[in-house]
Amino acid sequence: MLALPNSLRRVMLRAVLRRPFQAAMFILGVALGVAMIVAIDIANASALRAFGIFTESLVGRATHQIVGGPSGVPYELYRQLRLELGIREVAPVVTAYAQALELDGQPLRIFGIDPFAEAPFRGYLNLGAANANADINSLTAFLTQPNMVLMAEQLAAQYGLQEGDTLTMRYGPTRHTLTISGLLRPSDDVTAQGLQDMLIADISTAQEVLNMLGRLTNIDLIIPETAQGEALLARIQAILPAGVTIQVAGARASAVGQITAAFNLSLTALSLLALVVGMFLIYNTVTFSVVQRRPIIGTLRALGVTRRQIFGMVVWEAALLAVIGVIFGLIAGVLMGRLAVIIVTQTVSSLYFTVTVRNVDIPTFSLLKGALIGVAAAIFAALLPAYEATTTPPSGTLKRSDIERKVRRAVPVATLSGVLIVAVSLAMLGVSNLEVNFVAIFGIVIGFSLFTPLVTLVLMSALRPLSGALIGVLGLMAPRSIIRSLSRTSVAIAALMVAVSVIVGISAMVGSFRNDVQGWLADTIRADILISPPSISAVRQDVPVEPRVADIVRSIEGVALVGVSRSVDVIRPSDPQPVLLTAIDRDTSMGTRRFVWQIGDYEAVWSALGEGAVMVSETFARQRGIPIAAGQTITLLTDRGEHTFPIAAFMVDYSGDQGTVMLRRHVYLQYYDDPYISTIAAWVAPDYQVSDVISAIRAAFDGKYELLVQSNRDLRESVLVIFDQTFAITTALNLLATVVAFIGILSALASLQLERTREFGAMRANGMTRRQLFRLTLLETSLMGAIAAVIAVPVGTILAWVLVYIINLRSFGWTLTLGLRPEFYLQAALVALVASLLAGVYPAWRIGRIQPARALRIE
Amino acid sequence: MTRRGILTAIIVISALGAALIGVSGLRGQAQPEFSADVVAALSGGNIEGFARVTGVKEFSFPRDHGAHPEYQTEWWYNTANVQTADGRRFGLKFTIFRRALTPTMPERQSEWATNQVYFADFAIADIAADKFYFKERFARGAAGLAGAQTEPFAKIWIEDWSITFDQDGQGYHLRAAEGEIGMDVRLRMSKPIVFHGDRGFSVKNKGEGNASYYYSFTRSLLEGTITVRGEQFKVSGTAWFDHEYSTSVLGEDALGWDWFSIQLDDNREIMLYQIRLRDGGVEPTSKGTFVNVDGSTLFLSMARGDYTITPLGTWTSPRTGAIYPHGWRLTVKAPDGLLELEVQPFMRDQELNTTTAYYEGAARVTGTQNGVPISGVAYVELTGYNTQTRESYSR
Known part of the structure; x- marks a missing residue:
């Protein structure tokens, strides 16, 4: 160029x-x-x-999948597709995650297939054919013996497993001992990665282990994009039973x-x-x-x-x-x-x-x-x-003074453009597009950083008499020297300000969020004891548990009340995303659930639910474009066919970012043939200790059901642990941004001070002590840190506001309450001051070592 | 040793191989290896625990048309020479095989769990167009996907391919379709059931239990529709049906076999085969059955010189490179005089290049008996000519 x-x-x-x-x-x-x-x-x-x-x-290579609701797809449908419609490229699948206890509790997908139907679909499995006899024998065992699985060679090697070894897999409340009947040697890397999380089982084994007898998770199909394919699709549609649909x-x-x-x-x-x-x-x-x-x-x-x-x-x-x-x-x-x-x-x-x-x-x-x-x-x-x-x-x-004069002249321009950028950015926040909103956040940060020269000028001029009175000569010198090198100092201050305000913004956002989650937990989970299968995902509980487990809990002395819930993925026609449906027979909130909109008081909502209405979480409504208003409905594919449920309330819910639809259990059972439950809540009778009852429940489960029995407090704590985990990346990035800012200010200050070597030389020659010079430098840098902190307060607050009310709401659909706590600001101010002080130490040390004669010689 | 024992074994192994390949995605590549080693394995102790064919039994139908899962292998074999009203000829071949992977099955809850594997071949030879089509499929004998029922009538099926017996047991219905070929034909048995060997107890070799239960419908009259490349043909003709089951063991010295089912125009039928040995000789127990017009049968022994088989030429498969004999001169000592026959396939390429490649072809029969010209149709089955398969035997 x-x-x-x-x-x-x-x-x-x-x-x-x-x-x-x-x-x-x-x-x-x-x-x-x-x-x-x-x-x-x-x-x-x-x-x-x-x-x-x-x-x-x-x-x-499947082009279509037939999927069903909580009970999956009846296997007879598969037979019909093959025998009655004569479809060849169709394969059944039964699959779910289970935890491999010997493999550090790692979740592995048990993938049940019919090897005779697989060839057109997943050509990614490859038995190591070192010994064909062994393979045939292992395949015979794989097909005929119960609890046989195939595993990737790499995964086996990783845990020192061999053919014939067993694995204990925990699925929901039960354990299964599976035998590795053979090892798979993937032919390429992609395959190898795909297989890393899988145990391949015959479909019969998968059904037995995953409690899916008579049912399939899905049926895969390869349907060409031709007129014939279309016709075939129509024929398939025609025989689909209620509650089952075909998707791309x-x-x-x-x-x-x-x-x-x-x-x-x-x-x-x-x-x-x-x-x-x-x-x-x-x-x-x-x-x-x-x-x-x-x-x-x-x-x-x-x-x-x-x-x-x-x-x-x-x-x-x-x-x-x-x-x-x-x-x-x-x-x-x-x-x-x-x-x-x-x-x-x-x-x-x-x-x-x-x-x-x-x-x-x-x-x-x-x-x-x-x-x-x-x-x-x-x-x-x-x-x-x-x-x-x-x-x-x-x-x-x-000379420098000329530049600085120029910069001083430029201050109004910078400030005005800052105002302009901030104004435009704020306007951009009105656009409901996340990318635009993020650009707006940058705009706000940059816009405000343009105010730095003006704020620095004003603050330092105002401070000078005061600091002069307090500290003396140094107090007079420091603010002036900051103003004098405004072109440099303001940039350093701006960099620090940006970092600090981001810290304020993000801490306030995460803090508000955490606070709301805590409040929500307190509001919605008011049972004393919560029982759930050890789950693989933190936010879902959809492993089926037999309902008689609830009866066991009911029979425990000291248990006053028991509530059960069932969480399942169901299909909302024309929505590719599944819907998390939660069926409850008793509300663990005991009526303190918070709503963003509701038909009447809590009793009214609960009785509407009793008559077949549903509650929809705010996040769900926002993500799926359901207006939060009266008269809304949601149509779901049930085992009785499509059904439209009226929405009685939009609830505040932080249980997952995709939201949930909640209904009452008797309504659920009316529409879905799924007797299972997912979690159990129990209330302890007065005069009983929660911990005693928990012990009693654990004793009753012992050896039969592997379920997590937690006190309300433990559950809340574990939810918050997950919350903190979720935001770990945010915190980590925040920290990194601070490090960058710190280095920024260090470099700026160091340069600034080094640049003034001659000036300092002159000062030293005129009798200033090393100590005084050291103090002057540190005073200057900490003043800069203070200015950064002062500007960061409003900017950080604005950022927090934008993150909470705009970004979070638009990204995830949660309405949070911005909770500004002094510690966010204190923390930020501390970061600013410490960073600037630390950044000043090195230059101050260097300057202290200046030999006046040498410094002046250049003159 | 019965004719299809080896074939079945190979196909069974291939079925497993195919299932394995279904899992492995290495179709075609890994398969000969499986055939090889598993054939070897089959001549070992794999039959342990299966029921053995040890003596004459009382057949009862329709029950015995169904499956006998306690025996290791079983097949229902259909071949037919048919033509349209204006004389366009087709050859039809449709077989369902069953194989038990294990003699017993642990108790399982899933309806998909089984030790029974079914597989099938379906082929049409379009003789006028000199085109040969074939399909094969595999399925587990569970979840209603494949199996055999006997109540209220016998039906053997693998997905939507089926052999369904009429209520009266005197006829049956074949249905199979896939891709460019299909058939939907009804058959009536024109002759009594032929029980091979001793009342259906067909000894394979001198070892105890090395035998099969084996019966045939040697002449069924066929009427129905076949489809070739979207074109439908109304056809009629004669068909041959075999049902055989056993827990058989292969001779280690067997190389392959040449098998013939002949339907003479004078309403007589002949089944005969020779098992070729690795040393170039012929298995002495190779045998045949001669069926008279009235359905009475005559046992034919190759060792006794009741029949001879002389190849006349060869045909090399462009796909597998296998060199098959092509055209034969047969002599059969019939009770009413020596039959001198020439069997010539209607077209050259009737090789089923399925999981295990073999030849199963419709053929024309000409010849004389006592100086009187006779004619007929036949089906010829040739195995063990595929180099890869042959090599596998020698391991």
Whole structure:
């Protein structure tokens, strides 16, 4: 783009080499930003790809799937498809997750298939044919013996398992001992990944282990996209029993992709935030190097170097350093990505679907994207300083004071553009598009950072008399020197402010959320004891438990009341996403459930439910586009066919991000042939100790049912643990952004102070002690930290407000109450002060060592 | 040794192989290996625990048309030479096989659990067009997908392919369709059931229990519709039906066999075969059955010189590279004089390149008896010519 003569290139290189510290800071700024982007990208991509592979391995080449409600699909339908419709490319599947106790409780999908029907569908399984006899024997056993499974060779090797070994699998309240009848040797990596989470079983075994006798999870079909295919679809439709429907295969999978999109977007936004902070860093460094080289640039101009070439030199320098930064950033990003994958996977698993990522993919695209963004951001940040460099007159006499004067003149412009950017951003929040909203958040942050020079000016001018009176000369000097180097200080302050306000915003958001979840738990779970099967996913409880378990609980002395609930996925026609339906016979909230809309008081809602109405969670309504208003209905596919349920209330619910539809058990049993329950709640009679009753229940279950019996308190705690886990990634990213900001301010302050070496030399020569100089430096930096904290308070509050009321609501559909607690601000202020103080220590130490004579010699 | 023992064994193994391949996605590649080693395995102790055919039994129908799951292998074999009203010829072949994977089955709750595997071949030879079509399928004998019932009438089925007996037991109905071919034909038995060997007790070799129960409908009159590439043909003709079950063991020295079912136009039928041995000789127990016009039968022994089989030429399969004999001169010592016959397949390529490749072809029969010209139709089955299969025997 800009050709640079060799001589200039050398000038540029020398400049870089002469200031290794600044170069390092520049590189660090770029590297950290890039690393964050790459790490998050890798984490997201790996989790999604793992899910994609998993879906692929499940769906195979199927184009359509026949699915049913809680009781699945009757197996007779499969026979009908083969015998009556003569369909050949059709395969039955019985599958569910179970926990492998010997494999550290890892969830494995038991995937039950009919090997005779599989060939057209999932060609990904491959028996190691080292010994064909052994294979035939193992296949015979696989088909005829109970509890036989096939397992991937790699997975077996990982846990030191061999053919013939047994595995204890826990499915809901029961354990099964399964025997590995053979090992699968996947032919390629994708297959290998798909198989990592699976135990392949004959369909008969899967039915027996997963309690699916007579039923199938789904029926897979390959139907060509031709007129004949259409006709076949119509013939299949015609014989589908009530409660069963045919869907395009993978529809659920893509729905899952949409669900996690919001989650991914927020992560990406957070990683971009790190880059924004990094850009401040870059801007600072480039400005500094330009300012320092003013005399040289002036000389160069005098020698006939054009403005264009000067501009090019600065930009090239930035690009060069950026490339180095990008290289480090990519390496760090890949390393950090491996860590981030673990955190992201945990969150995704607890919120959305079970996913195990064993292979961290490093997509070239992510690296390329990170590199491009890094270089572009660096060049962008360097543009303004580069332009400024071109304004250096050939005489080279322009002094810092001239620049500062110019900057002072620019303050109103900056402030006005800040106001403008903030205004536009706030307007953008009105658009209900998450991407636009995230851009608006950036806008708000950047807009407010443009207020920094003005606020700094005003605050420091106002503070000067006061601090002068309090601390004396140093108190007079420090604010002035901040104002004097406004071009530098304000940028450092802005960078710190951004980081701190993000901390305030995110802590306030997470804190409010946590607070609401706690309140909701207290409101809705008022039973003393809660019993559930050890589940695999944190937010769902859909493993079937026999209803007689509730009778056992009822019979325990000290149990006053028992309530049962059943959670199942059901189908909402024309909605690819399943609907989580929860049937309850007694409300654990005892009437204190909170609603965002309801037909009348709680009694009215409960009796409407008794007559066949449902309650819909707010999140569900928002995500599926059901207006939160009177007169709404929801149509579900039941075992009696489609049925439209009136909605009696929209409830506040944090049990999962996809929301739930709740109805009463007797209504559920009317529409679904599913006698099972999922969880049990028990109330303890007065005069009995909850812990005693829990022990009694555990004793009654002993050996027969493996169920988790928890006190109300334990349950609430475990929910909060999951909550904290979910936000672990947010906290981690937040922390990283702070680190970037810290490095930013460190670099800015260090540069600033180093730049003033001569000034300090003069001060020392005039009798200022080392100690005084040290104190002056620290005073200056902590003042800057204070300014950052002051601006961060309103900005952080606005961010929190936006995150709570706009981003969260639009991403997930939860209405949260913004709870602003002083500790969020205190914490942020502390971070700002500590960061700035720490950042001041190194320069202060350096300055303290200045030998006045040497410093002045340059003069 | 009965003619289809080896074939069945191979196909059974292949069925397992196919199931395995269903699991492995390595269709075709891994299969010969399975055939090989499992045939070897079958000549070992795999029959342990299965019921054995040890003596003459009283057949009872329709019950015995059904499955005998305590025996390891069983098949229902249909071949037919048919033609349209204007004389366009077709060959039909439809067999359902059953194989028990284990002699007993642990108690299982799932209706899908079974030790019975069913598989089937269906082929049509479009002689005028010189085109041969074949299909095969496998299914578990459970969940209603495949099986055999005898009440209220006998029916053997694998998914939507079926052999259904009429209530009176004198006729049956064959239905099979897939892709470009299909058939829906009704048959009436024109002759009494022929029980091979000693009243259906067909000794295979000298070992105790090495025998099968084996009966045939040697001439069934067929009427119905077949479909070839979307075109329907009303056809009629004569069909042959075999039902045989056993817990058989293969001779280690067997290489393959040549089997003939002949329907002469004068209403007589002949079944005969020879098992070829690895040393180039012929299994001495190779035998046949001669069926008179009235349905009475005559035992034919190859060792005794009751019949001879002389190949006249060869045909090389372009797909498998197997070199099959093509055209034979047969002599059969009938009670009323020596039959001198020439059997020529109606078309060359009638090889079923299914999981295990073999030849099953419709053929024209010409010849003389006592100087009088005679003619008829036949089906010829040739196994053990596929190089890969043959190699597998020698292991």
